[in-house]
Amino acid sequence: MSVIWFECKVKYRKTQDTGEKKISTDTYLLDAVSFTEAEARINEEMKTLTEEEFRIMNIKVANFSEVHPFENSDRWFKSKVSLIALDEESGKERKTNIYLLVQANDVKEAFENTNQALEGTTGDYSIPSITESPILDVFPYFTGEEEQLEKFNVIASAETEKQES
Structure with missing residues (x-):
């Protein structure tokens, strides 16, 4: 199954390096199967990036x-x-x-x-x-299997070290 990338423009109040808050419109890229899923995902990602209110201005399929x-x-x-x-x-x-x-x-x-x-x-x-x-960040889709595989590899590595000692 091929990946569909969506460009999402989000407007929100962003804290600058100087400490002042300024309204900014930033572009993010994420993969999703539909516009609905892209909107849901960008909402979740933005909640982790900012505590400020934000507004999704545009979502389009990226090429x-x-x-x-x-x-x-x-x-x-x-x-x-x-x-x-x-x-x-x-x-x-x-x-x-x-x-x-x-x-x-x-x-x-x-x-x-x-x-x-x-x-x-x-x-x-x-x-x-x-x-x-103009894309600031990319949010690829993870099923959670990647994280589980990483945990498995850490556990397997620890077990191997125990056996070698």
Whole structure:
């Protein structure tokens, strides 16, 4: 099942670095199966981010094929990737554009991270553009199985250590 990403714009009173509160409209990205679920999820996420009242201004389907977070990066960039395929009938090159959301600190790093994300790609591609995205944070859907698996791995590791002692 493919992931549907939703861009959610939320307006709320945000505390600035100076300590003053200012009304801000921020964009967040999350995956969901419907607009209804996206609205419910962004409501839950915002309740954990702010104690202030907030208002969901807009929810729309985002056109990202993939989202690639990278550690020690604080901004999100939209990478346009042109996949190049040879049309066997006409013998001409055909380009199909996809968009990746890549985390990086600057455009150069975003280019490098895009190439890293595409390492396993067997076909040719080019990266015609990379632009900084207004997205502040990404909230992927977790079923809770990931957390249970992590707990299992910690317990299994502790048991292995006991047996080795």
